[in-house]
Amino acid sequence: MAVERRDFESNQAMRQVMGDYFVELTKGAENGKKTAWCTSVGPAELLLSMGYNVYFPENHGAMLGASRMATDLIPLANAQGYSPDICSYLTADIGSYLAKQSPFQKMKLPGPPKADVLVFNTNQCRDVKDWFQFYAREWDVPCIGIHSPRACGDLDLAMVDSVAKQIEQLIPTLEQVVGQKFDIDRLREVIKSSRRCTELWKQVLETAANVPSPISFFDETIQMGPAVVLRGQQSAIDYYELLLKELRQRVADGVAAVEGESFRIYWEGMPIWGKLKDLSTQFMQLKACVVASTYCNSWIFEALDPSDPFESMARAYSSIFICRSDDPKEAYIEEMVQKYKVNGILYHDAKTCPNNSNCRYQMPQRLQTRLGLPYMIVNGDLNDLRLYSDEQTRTNIEAFVEQLAEA
């Protein structure tokens, strides 16, 4: 049965804002701007406030995955000593750099911008630091960052203080590279804008609590672009206001992302970027909508507060799902399952991303007992399709939906 994903009218506007962002990035030097590479979960606001063009290599990693370039490029990094078992964003990106091949070229742009400074936050994993240090050595530029608490339960004041101080300590190097003084009022403005973006993104995601859902996880992995790379800028706010309007209209009209939606699934873990289309099609054929995900929710930073910039950034970036222990993670998933009226949970065990694979310490079994919801595990990877089996995954998903239908 042939099915087509329902496009959003707002897509054209998104292509425009994202396209403008990429063009701007590649014209940094020409426009007299410095470029900072930044991990996707902060501290982008600080960099933006200091006048940097902010580039997110994780976004490039996802582009390499979605364009299916990653699997051919990863081996180049493997050959240089970066193991096939570590982050395949890292290996794909370094492979891309070595081969001088990038999805940027498909947009008729020369390639990712060279960094003047690299700023990491280990709140997601250690790999981001290793990744950035490769480029720091290549270009002889500073690589600075924040070492965040990991696997924490409650976020206590000592942890927040430590992260806030580390963010402040980035400022002298950033001032030196960019050649201008830090301005706290400008930071407050950026945080205010970022907070607004994040609120809108949350509202976009929450439209999926409607039955039927007007949007699926596969749409959201594309729609999240501005929340990742443009938060703190007005263009992201404008875009999400437009998208939200369209989604609310879909809800009012009863328009479903998955025609005849019969099952609602929660996706835990990374997207499988090179298989988004195939998986989206299979779920549509099975009348199953993936209505919510940990991944897309991870760019909601409700703690951001312009009146307390450093502490609120620290709190926002240290309270995200990935850097928490299993107890708060499970409580979070339970809340999502109820909010989005989920029938079953799919865990993606991404071979090269242990930090985003939450099925390795018995969480599925515990949540199944607690929530009485069935689960399944897909073995795959975010980018490295050598670690993914189409056939096994197809059968696994089909069998899971059969089971949901029996229930």
Add this chain to the structure above:
Amino acid sequence: MSHYCGIDVGASAAKLVLIDAGGKVVARALRRSGIAYAETAEACLAEALAGAGLSRDDVAHTASTGYGRHNIPWANDSSTEIACHGRGVFHHFPRALAVIDIGAQDNKVIHIDASGRRTHFKMNRKCAAGTGAFLEEIAYRMNLDVGELNRLAERSTKEASLGSFCTVFAATEILTRIRDGEKVEDIVKGAFRSVVKRVMEMDVIEGDLALSGGVVAHNPLLVKLIGETFGREPLVPPDPQFMGAFGAALFALEKSRKEAMPC
């Protein structure tokens, strides 16, 4: 139009079962799946129909399963092999149980409640360890016919230990065992034990346990070893290799009855 067909086109073999309206098997066919699934299925059907003295018009409904389930143009429905093995085994053992299907390319553990409803299932990770493909590789490495493995392993008096997770590493371990002068039958039994260990690692299995699939059908020693490991005698349905096809045929029968019911 009084018969129902289930066809299971698996990674290695295609199995077809024809049943009557009472669910009794009237004919079966087995062929290598090959590369032209539709043709293989057609040949299986022709063979089964000839064996039962039936014509194509006698088949009211067909359900397909297995990796080639979507390649059978004349199938009315399809289900996964997880559903079909569960359904087939439950027909023979109608109780809450766990079904272990050891296939050529993958293994499944299927949990079924007392009403026959599936409550959970697990597939093996993307790895050949513990599957029929593992035994095929071991046979190849040892220059044996895969059909000889069970007979050889039955003769073992001192089982060789193979500790590796990975099929390639296990094959290397076998080279070491050969070099150490261990007997072929002991090494083969060690390979069988390795299959059982990989299956045991897949999931928690409590209560009754049933086995299904071609690997079990051809290697009865595995049944014994699984019994030893799990501490209880596994249930084995008749013709375990045909259990997926049989379950599919039962689904075909049920679907056909449902469609015939007045609205």
